[in-house]
Amino acid sequence: MVEEVNDADHLLEHAGEIVGIYAAAFGPEPELAADRFAAALAKHAERDGFRCCLAYMDSQPVGFIYGFTAFAGKPPSPWYARVRDVAGAEWIEGQFEVPWFGVRPSHQHRGMGSRLLDRILSKLPHRRAWLVIRAADERLRAFYRHRGWLDLAEDALGSETLRAVMGRDV
Numbered sequence: 449m450v451e452e453v454n455d456a457d458h459l460l461e462h463a464g465e466i467v468g469i470y471a472a473a474f475g476p477e478p479e480l481a482a483d484r485f486a487a488a489l490a491k492h493a494e495r496d497g498f499r500c501c502l503a504y505m506d507s508q509p510v511g512f513i514y515g516f517t518a519f520a521g522k523p524p525s526p527w528y529a530r531v532r533d534v535a536g537a538e539w540i541e542g543q544f545e546v547p548w549f550g551v552r553p554s555h556q557h558r559g560m561g562s563r564l565l566d567r568i569l570s571k572l573p574h575r576r577a578w579l580v581i582r583a584a585d586e587r588l589r590a591f592y593r594h595r596g597w598l599d600l601a602e603d604a605l606g607s608e609t610l611r612a613v614m615g616r617d618v
């Protein structure tokens with residue numbers, strides 16, 4: 449079952465579930481520690497166009513995906529400015545940004561990730577969606593390519609390892 453949790457107040461009730469899935473999906477060396485991810489999630493939930501989907505199996509939360517409308521106009525940080533410059537404003541500004549997405553390892557490869565991705569992209573008012581992942585993660589890039597996502601750019605985006613910006617029409 450996939451449930452939509454699209455407002456900040458309702459999201460707070462599910463934040464613990466989402467952080468638990470994040471910790472399991474991203475393993476022992478996540479990009480953000482769980483507490484920093486929780487803080488980012490709370491901030492992101494306030495963003496325009498916020499949309500979150502949670503997947504349950506046997507009443508247990510096993511997957512999540514969320515996103516929101518990206519900035520338009522002045523970039524809110526040098527990172528966003530760089531993403532726009534390398535991928536093209538027409539792909540980034542005012543489009544749907546998907547920062548985080550994960551399924552518990554115990555429940556991967558059963559189509560749950562595909563269902564979450566389809567669900568969050570359905571009925572969006574945006575023309576396009578975009579996301580940033582590690583460029584070296586070929587398995588993940590293939591996962592997105594198989595689902596219609598395009599490689600828009602590769603750049604370090606200020607970090608130590610190369611990143612890939614991917615996008616698709618929705």
Ligand SMILES: CC(C)(COP(=O)(O)OP(=O)(O)OC[C@H]1O[C@@H](n2cnc3c(N)ncnc32)[C@H](O)[C@@H]1OP(=O)(O)O)[C@@H](O)C(=O)NCCC(=O)NCCS
Nearest residue numbers: 473547548549550551556557558559560561562590591594
């Ligand atoms: C990326 C991620 C969310 C995908 O979740 P998932 O539930 O495993 O996704 P799916 O099951 O829909 O698809 C995964 C693969 O399993 C295959 N698959 C789907 N159903 C299957 C089934 N019943 N049996 C076997 N394989 C299956 C799919 O074909 C897909 O492979 P493909 O890319 O070659 O087509 C998950 O791997 C994850 O959480 N990774 C760690 C965190 C991460 O990297 N998040 C994304 C960046 S923010």
